[in-house]
Every structure is written in structure tokens, then in C-alpha cells.
Amino acid sequence: MNDKQLLMIPGPTPIPQRVLHALANPAVGHRTPGFSAIIREVTDKVKKIYRTESDLLTLTSSGSGAMEAAVSNFINPGDKVLVLEYGNFAERWIKIAKTYGADVQVIAGQWGRQADPQALAQALTADTAKEIKAVYATHNETSTGVTHDIKALREACGDHPAIFVVDAISGMAVSPLEVDAWKLDVVVSGSQKAFMLPPGLAFISVSPKAWALQKACQTPSFYFSLKAAKKNLDEKNTTPYTPAASLITGLQESLLMMEEEGLENIQARHARYREMVRAAVKALGLTPLAADTAASAAVTAVMKPGDIDVKQITKIMRDKYNVVIAAGQGKMEKEIFRIGHLGYITEADILATIACLEMTLKGLGWDCPLGKGVAAVQEIMLKG
Amino acid sequence: MNDKQLLMIPGPTPIPQRVLHALANPAVGHRTPGFSAIIREVTDKVKKIYRTESDLLTLTSSGSGAMEAAVSNFINPGDKVLVLEYGNFAERWIKIAKTYGADVQVIAGQWGRQADPQALAQALTADTAKEIKAVYATHNETSTGVTHDIKALREACGDHPAIFVVDAISGMAVSPLEVDAWKLDVVVSGSQKAFMLPPGLAFISVSPKAWALQKACQTPSFYFSLKAAKKNLDEKNTTPYTPAASLITGLQESLLMMEEEGLENIQARHARYREMVRAAVKALGLTPLAADTAASAAVTAVMKPGDIDVKQITKIMRDKYNVVIAAGQGKMEKEIFRIGHLGYITEADILATIACLEMTLKGLGWDCPLGKGVAAVQEIMLKG
Secondary structure: OOOOOOOOOOOOOOOHHHHHHHOOEEEEOOOHHHHHHHHHHHHHHHHHHHOOOOOOEEOOOOOHHHHHHHHHOOOOOOOEEEEOOOOOOHHHHHHHHHHHEEEEEEEOOOOOOOOOHHHHHHHHHHHHOEEEEEEEEEOOEOOOOEEHHHHHHHHHOOOOOOOOEEEEEOOOOOOOOOOOOOOOOOOEEEEOOOOOOOOEEEEEEEEEHHHHHOOOOOOOOOOOOHHHHHHHHHOOOOOOOOOOOOOOOOOHHHHHHHHHHHHHHHHHHHEEEEHHHHHHHHHHHOOOOHHHEEOOOEEEEEOOOOOOOOHHHHHHHHHHHHOOEEEHHHEEEEEEEEEEEEOOOHHHHHHHHHHHHHHHHHHOOOOOOOHHHHHHHHHHHHOO | OOOEEEEOOOOOOOOHHHHHOOOOOOOOOOOOOHHHHHHHHHHHHHHHOOOOOEEEEEEEOOOOHHHHHHHHHHOOOOOEEEEEEEOOHHHHHHHHHHHHOOEEEEOOOOOOOOOOHHHHHHHHOOOOOOOEEEEEEEEOOOOOHHHHHHOHHHHOOOOOEEEEEOOOOOOOOOOOOOOOOOOOEEEEEEOOOOOOOOOEEEEEOOOOHHHHHHHHOOOOOOOOHHHHHHHHHHHHOOOOOOOOOHHHHHHHHHHHHHHHHOOOOOOHHHHHHHHHHHHHHHHOOOOOOOHHEEEEEEEEEEEEEOOOOHHHHHHHHHHOEEOEEOOEEEEEEEEEEEEEOOOOOOOHHHHHHHHHHHHHHHHOOOOOOOOOOOOOOOHHHHHO
């Protein structure tokens, strides 16, 4: 039974049987009216999840490809950009922006904390010449288990002309994100998170304000050209290059499931998972990295107990109990372990994960009170 | 029964049931030892199909993404490159090279003809300062149904220091291509062709000579950075960004099938399909665009008979007979129709396609001798 692994990482998430079946549908011609109708349908539905009326483009790549598009389509070499750096994926914004020759100003904060809207407001107020072209933020920082307050961060920008760009790869649909109401200009997400699909598709929304900046951009862009993607979508409901057709067929099914559950219910479910996992690890005497008010509904990062090797925790969980959780990333690689609870996850999955975590920690010599974490989850479940 | 379409386009090809099952396997952790072993396994097997010992990198994108990588990782703005332009996909090389600011010299030929090795030799001999950094060629030109003589073209380059880059997206495994023996420096292919998978994965080989040029390249590259891909593969059998894991699981199965059939048998099978389709259309009084000596084993392009609208041919084939074939592309969009015969295709599929083509042409008012095309295929089949 080693084959049956419980996948509790912050993406890829487990895939529903209905979606797996859709992925196994026969190949289709990607330049047929039937497939154009599917592209139109899934685009409109993803826009509803994004809460946007702006353009929504689908790229055949993982989320990092769409992050690159969110830089290369808007930024000329030497342009000033501002990055809010509070984790490993925020660092990716810095890396991409530097790759494209941007003049990168970083507001660096403590990993595990939320980005500070006041620091952002100050940095933009100091930019009296209005030279900053874009602010790059992260919705849910997968590496620290922190969901940033995107609404407050966007409000802190006021009327500054910079576009506001959000990596919402692991947070989209998991936690509220109002693309239009909050005036978010470019928002990136990926298929392997709350969309409950394998990796390979990325989504990116582009506001009219962002298109205006794109028109002034001279940076080379071919495969990730958003202008080409928009033209093909608007004129022919198609893509400039061959799309990952089987994933789009799977997306059609997973979007049906998301519609059936409803966006508010999906978010409430994930908020409940957050409550359960945090209650459990606290009951075991462990400390979540993020404060309650900053905690992610997609993933919980937990400080390692004592001097236990984090790699041993993930290894025993995987090899002995068939539960896959994640170690830390970047500079916190050895400080934390992370339990993903996004996408196609049930409360039973969380019960099993916590029970196996208890045994793993006990097995590693840490005085873990068996059953106490599970009981904390049960209490929440019995409250209904 | 509209659901059961016969896909006879030059990719995506139909997908074997075994591969569809593999695509429907549950999600896996992409940063686990088990998945690294799969990446190692499929990489080694794709290298055997490429006939190369050089680096072979897998990208999560369609083939066009890997074509971009074959420019952006090697070419600085202002660098001279040479493109052999004999079709729509060769034009894509020009477009990408210009996007990246290359000084593009084009050897343009007639669509439907093979590229001329002598013209290439002359152009490189004329480059006495050895300024040309790369030659971009196309193995199988999907838009015209021509397979170019890559061996002769590479030989025409002699000892010129330019790297030799090949788009082998639709030709890889279909027709001979000896990456190492023919000294091909960068060769691109895609999952949705002879690999019998959905689109979403691309492969690219990189020779030591190409790596030397890459080291001198300053063009920004992030998602398609081949250096990052090589580093992650060499050090950890992994990818820099989340790979399309389900497609890689499918690839594992399709490579097993390709191993079982054997590369020589795969190529012999496709050569036979070429012979069948060409014999059939000639028996109907139609004219293939490519000469016998230049004809592709992946796709046959056929001149439209009389003044029949090509779009009507593909529409009736699809809507009335559930057989999907392709119209022309680019400047030959309205001049030809194209029958794909690559990947998971049988002789029965070809019989059915030709029979439906006969009825379609007759239905459009062309005096088509019913059964004559089918008989031409049958004759080849009975010869064994």
C-alpha cells in the first residue's frame, strides 16, 4: 500500500477522481470550435474566481512562468520596482526583476510576519518623482505560511501610478482576494493549488492600467507575450501556442466542482483547516511560525521542536506513514516543517496527518503527548 | 457518437489508453526521491530517442517555449543568426530571433521544397569574419509536410563556429535524427507528437559547444533558463520550477511503449503511413505539395483540388465524418489541406480517413473516384 500516499504539501494538491477521469479523456484538436468553446468557458469561470472583469489569460507553464510574464511584459531595464520581501516566493520576484535589469527596491521584513502597509506607503510617498513602475507582493507566502493583507497593502499605495502585482499562486480561491474591488493590476495563480489540477497551467489577470504600462514595455517577450495571448483569446478564443489541452479539459471539470461548492464555502473550508491544524500543533506544544492573525489557510508552517532534524520529520512521515509534508524553504529550510491543507483535502486527511505527526515526533525522541493533537481537531469537528 | 473523433492532425496525436491511464494517476509530490527517480528515468530514455549523450532538459511548456529557450539562452542582441525559411514554423525562428534583437539573415526558399544545403554553405563561407552565432533549421516542417535533410544541412556548415539548432518538434522519433552523430547542438521537441502525450512538455538537448555559447549570453532568462535546468537535473534530478508532473508520469508510460516498439520500427511505421497517404491522394488525382524525396512521414500536405474551399474540406470531415484534419498555415492557409499521420495512428485510421476524404470531396462537387484512394492504401497493406 505504499502506493497510496496522503499528499499534505502546499501544492500540488491531491486531484479529485472526477478530475483524474477528465484528464484521461482522449486527445482533442486544440484548434477546433469545440475546444475554443472550452477555452471561453474556463476563462469566464476563472475570472469569477478572480473576481475580475479584466482580461484573464491562461499560460501553459507552472506559476513561475506567469510570474516571469508579470515582469517581462511590463518592466524595461532600469525601471524602478518595489518588492515586499517576507519569504522565499517573494524573493523570486526579486530574482526575476533583477534578471530583467530592473532597479529593485526591497522592503524586507521578518519571515513569518505580514508585510507592513505603512512601510510600503512610506516608500511610495518618498518616490516623489513617481518613478516606481510596479509593486510586487505575495498573497499567500507558501514558504512561511503567512497570508499577507493584500487589501491593506494595495490601499497603502493610494494613487501612486505603479501597478500592483500579486503572486496569488497558492492563495487564489483559498482566501479572499478581490481583484477588481481591491484594484489589483496583475494577479498570478497556478493550476496545482486550489484548482485541484496537476501543475502545468498558470493564470494571469491584467487590468487596463497594466495594459497601459505594457504598451511602453520594450523587453523581449515571445512565449509569455500577454499581448499575443490577449489577441488570440479575444479574436478566436484560442492561444498563440499549443495549450496543455488535457489540463484544460481537467480544469473544466475542477471548475464545475468549485462552482458546486461555491467560492465562499471553499474559503470557509480552508479557514477551518487552518484552525484545526493550528489547534492541533499548539495542543502538542509546538509553535506555528505565523501569528493567528497572519496565518495562511493553505499551509501551516511549524517551528521544529528542540533540535530535531526537520528532514527526519518529513522522511519518517513519508517513508513510514505515507504522509507527504514539506520541510522549510530558503533560509528557513531547517527551522520549520510545513503541513499543506489546500485543495482536495478532507477533515479525515487532517486527522490522519496529525496522528502520524504525533507518532513521528515521539519516534524522534520528542516527548509528544499522543492523541492530544487529534483531540484538538476532533473538538473543532464536533462543534460542527 | 460525435464524441469519438479520429484525430488526424500533425499533433496533438491520439493518446494510447495506457498513457491516458497513467495521466489519471493520483498526484505525487514533485520534490520526493520517487519523483526524482522518474525524472532521471525519462530523461535517460528521451536521450536514447534523441541519440545523444549531451544534456537533455525537460521544460513545462509547449514546443514554442523550448524554441524560445533555443534563442534566449544563446543569442545576445545584435548577434548574427541565420534562419532557413521554408515554412510557417521556420518563420517562427525568425520571429523569435527578431524578438531578441538578433541580426537575422534569412535563406528563404519555396514552401514545399527542402532547404538547400549549397545556399547554406555559401552563406557561411561568405561569413569570413565568423560572426554568425547560430543556424536555425527545421527538421520536419509541419506547415508544408516537408522533412528537411538535416544531415546534409549540418554538413554544409563544415567547421563554421555557429551552433546548429533544430526544431524537431514534429519530426523527433518519426524520422531519423542523429543528434550526436550529425553534430546537432540544440534540438527541440514536444510531448504531443511522436511521444503520444498531451501538449505541455518540451525537450531540448544542448551540446558542449552550445553551452560554451550560452556562457557568453547576457539575454535575460528565468523560467526557460537552461543553465538552471541543468543545475537542478545534475545535482538533484529535479527541475527549477514545478514540473507538469502528470505529463511526466504519462511520459514514463509512453516511453515504455516506444521502447517496446523500438525506434527503428517506429520510424518504419511512419514511413509506411507516408507511402499510404501519398499513394491514396495521388490515386484520387490530387497532388501532394512535397516531392516524394522531400515528403514528411508525420504529415502530408495536399494541394486543394480546383477551387474548393479548404475550410469546407476540414469542416465537413470534422462535422459530418468525425475526422479532424488540418487546413494550411500561414501563406499557404487556403492552398493546402494536411493529413497528420504521426504518433498513435493505425493503418485502419488511414483507411477511414481516406474513405471520408473521398466522400467529402465528392460532396463538395469534385469528381472524386470513390474507393480509389482506399484501394491504393489496401494495395500497400496487402503487400505486407
